[in-house]
Amino acid sequence: xxxxxxxxxxxxxxxxxxxxxxxxxxxxxxxxxxxxxxxxxxxxxxxxxxxxxxxxxxxxxxxxxxxxxxxxxxxxxxxxxxxxxxxxxxxxxxxxxxxxxxxxxxxxxxxxxxxxxxxxxxxxxxxxxxx
Numbered sequence: 001x002x003x004x005x006x007x008x009x010x011x012x013x014x015x016x017x018x019x020x021x022x023x024x025x026x027x028x029x030x031x032x033x034x035x036x037x038x039x040x041x042x043x044x045x046x047x048x049x050x051x052x053x054x055x056x057x058x059x060x061x062x063x064x065x066x067x068x069x070x071x072x073x074x075x076x077x078x079x080x081x082x083x084x085x086x087x088x089x090x091x092x093x094x095x096x097x098x099x100x101x102x103x104x105x106x107x108x109x110x111x112x113x114x115x116x117x118x119x120x121x122x123x124x125x126x127x128x129x130x131x
Contacts, residue, residue: 003114003117003118004034007037007117007121010125014038014039016038016042017056017059018056019043019077019079020044021043021044022041022044025043040063042063050079051082052083068088068089069090071089072121074117075092075093076096077103077104078103081093081103081106085106090109092110092117093107094110094112094114094117095112
């Protein structure tokens, strides 16, 4: 939650683009009390092709009205990293116990946990008053 608060404090726009089904994704976000932090949630039902196809990220860019160079993606799977790279997005892989590092090695950056996200992004994100 600290990372989400940091992102929110900097007025960064957030969305979820997942290969999970909508019910599962919405349930997980609601259980953790973070659903309201995201503008929208795109799930497997939102697209015709699942990751590693970049469709879910391309649709996210369209809905956000942003260009690829304005977006960073946080991923925890090899399929997700490949989808992000195929969409030409800056990809940050977060370490998980169920995915080998070799599966996410193509990511642009790697972090041990979501708590490390603000430190990584600090160099890229301007403070709200500077935008």
